[in-house]
Amino acid sequence: MTLRLRTAVSVLTPSAPAPASRLGAPDGGDDAVVEVGGTPDHEPDGQPAPTGHARLVDLLVDQVPEADTGPDLVLLAYARPEASGFKTVASYLNMRTGGDAHSLALCGQGLGAPFSAVRVAGAYERTGQSSKSLLAILDCAPADAADRPDASPADSGVLLTFDTGSGAGAVDTVVSVGSAELASRLAELVPEGGRLLVVLGPGGDPGAVPAQGADLHRASGEGHGTGVWSALVQHWTEWESAYPVVVLCDTDPGSDTSHLLVLRAAAE
Amino acid sequence: MITLEAVESFFPDRTVTVEERAAELGLNPAQTHMFRRIHGLDRMHYDPDLSLYDLVLPAARKALSQVDPRSVRYLIYCHALHGGRSVGPETAQDIKRLLGLENATTFALTQQNCAITLSAIDVAGTLLRADGDPEARALVVTGDKPRHRAAQLVMNTCVVGDGSASALVAWNGSGTAVRSFVTRTRGEFSDGMMSSPALIRAESEMRPRLMVEVMREAADRAGCTLDDIQVVIAPNPNTTLWQDTIKDEALRSKFFFDNIPRYSHCLASDVLINYVTLGEEKRFEPDRPAMFVAIGVGMTFSAMVFTPSSNTGGPRS
CATH class of the missing domain: 3.40.47.10 (Thiolase/Chalcone synthase)
Known part of the structure; x- marks a missing residue:
């Protein structure tokens, strides 16, 4: 795999729930439809202000240099969907970043969705079907997050762009393993020269990190499924010069599966 | 492939x-x-x-x-x-x-x-x-x-x-071979039916041109023309959408519409459902290109050329 990380930006912002007028039908039936004889609920200018995932897309894309837009593959990944399916946010992200890409959303895999999205991007790159891809990883707090001790009332997102090449940021491997296998897989990643950095998500087991030749960075749990990716954005500049191998590791507590993305860095 | x-x-x-x-x-x-x-x-x-x-x-x-x-x-x-x-x-x-x-x-x-x-x-x-x-x-x-x-x-x-x-x-299996795939997304219509009336009108005006462009490109990438396509398999929302989208009657005559009155619209499953029907009814001509097309609200246009294999279902003997 020669997919290479090019740009990484992130956002963490207080949640901004959709206005009541856009929450959808009272019976919850609000999936890209209006009732027969009904009228769509438009803002006066016909362009409602983006909310939810679309708002995060705006906040992320505004940070990306124009030279890094124009992908041929746009992937949107999330662990938990928005309640409303009115807006096709993957299409919106496509438009905001050039409009010429094959775009779709990857979900249904819990914290593994962004990892599989990188795997898909890598497959398109390896088969010559993509030379410039873009991945947005988004999470919106549930509406009752402020009242729940186990949920952060924040929305978070990460946008990564990839091109083709070797060297710093090259994607080496994407793999999912059971918890019993995690320690051995991480041990295999310890390089002969230099140290391995393990970026562990909130549910990960720090005991699986090799005692020799590896360092641990614990990602924050402020966003569901975005923590390790946000840490990558915040620290990549320092990590790529300090570690030959960086592995992002997020563990799904429900399935007891750990998802790993192995990146080769400049220090190799 | x-x-x-x-x-x-x-x-x-x-x-x-x-x-x-x-x-x-x-x-x-x-x-x-x-x-x-x-x-x-x-x-x-x-x-x-x-x-x-x-x-x-x-x-x-x-x-x-x-x-x-x-x-x-x-x-x-x-x-x-x-x-x-x-x-x-x-x-x-x-x-x-x-x-x-x-x-x-x-x-x-x-x-x-x-x-x-x-x-x-x-x-x-x-x-x-x-x-x-x-x-x-x-x-x-x-x-x-x-x-x-x-x-x-x-x-x-x-x-x-x-x-x-x-x-x-x-x-590279032995089944029906997919010979090309083309997809285009127009994100300005990402609000779907929540779009403004002006955008909905714009979508209606744009749709026929873009659908045929995507179909032509898929045929071209597969090394054939739309004339070579034996059948076009599309979703089954209704007959009027396709009358409005495919203005060319000769091209529209290649579309398989028999399942619209049988099954109505089963959303993303339609194209595969229609493929199964054509195979069961022995209506594919093996080794002659056919085409899937799809339009998704929000707004994606796709076309995929495939060649049915001899075991997919040939004409009735």
Whole structure:
């Protein structure tokens, strides 16, 4: 795999729930439809202000240099969907970043969705079907997050762009393993020269990190499924010069599966 | 190239006429008349007691019946509806567990609405190709079960029926060969039916041109022309959408519309359902190109050229 990380930006912002007028039908039936004889609920200018995932897309894309837009593959990944399916946010992200890409959303895999999205991007790159891809990883707090001790009332997102090449940021491997296998897989990643950095998500087991030749960075749990990716954005500049191998590791507590993305860095 | 090794569909036993379904949905006589006389609907399968799993699993199991389940490396569940109230985040993993495909990397693809199935075939084939194992397979599972009245009546023009389909995908297998895939997305229409009236008008004006452009490009990439295509397999929302979209009568005559009055619109499953019908009715001419097309709200246009294999279903003898 020669997919290479090019740009990484992130956002963490207080949640901004959709206005009541856009929450959808009272019976919850609000999936890209209006009732027969009904009228769509438009803002006066016909362009409602983006909310939810679309708002995060705006906040992320505004940070990306124009030279890094124009992908041929746009992937949107999330662990938990928005309640409303009115807006096709993957299409919106496509438009905001050039409009010429094959775009779709990857979900249904819990914290593994962004990892599989990188795997898909890598497959398109390896088969010559993509030379410039873009991945947005988004999470919106549930509406009752402020009242729940186990949920952060924040929305978070990460946008990564990839091109083709070797060297710093090259994607080496994407793999999912059971918890019993995690320690051995991480041990295999310890390089002969230099140290391995393990970026562990909130549910990960720090005991699986090799005692020799590896360092641990614990990602924050402020966003569901975005923590390790946000840490990558915040620290990549320092990590790529300090570690030959960086592995992002997020563990799904429900399935007891750990998802790993192995990146080769400049220090190799 | 990507190949379709098996494609299977499923419908629940209960059938209703469009009038019976319209009555269940509380439509008035004028609306009911519109669906039959204008949009070409007649009957459909619909069972309110059917779960999503009851809907999608039979076709998936049939598609798996001819292979060793251990060869299935990917399970991709694609769904048209993408709001969390319609499809829970655990659905794809539940399907994996219920099919006994514990070793398959499993995820869902969505946000192309009714066009997502063609992208899912492309994603599945691309993953297999990149992996390089000729024995590996990917299972694409499609099917939606909208639970709310508003989601059962799409865009004032479609009544959603119950139907599902699954495809077993290989790289360089012996089945139907996929020869090209082209997709275009116009994100300015990402609000779908929540778009402004001006945008909805703009979409109607743009749709015929872009659909034919995508079809022509897919044919070109497959080394043929639209004249060479034996049949075009499209979703079944209604007949009027295609009359408005494909202005060329000669081209429209290649479209397979027989399942619109049989099954109505089964969202992203339609194209595979129609493929199964054509195979069962021996209406494919082997080794002559055919084409899937799809339009997804939001707004994606896709076309995929394929060549039915001799075992896909040839003409009646």
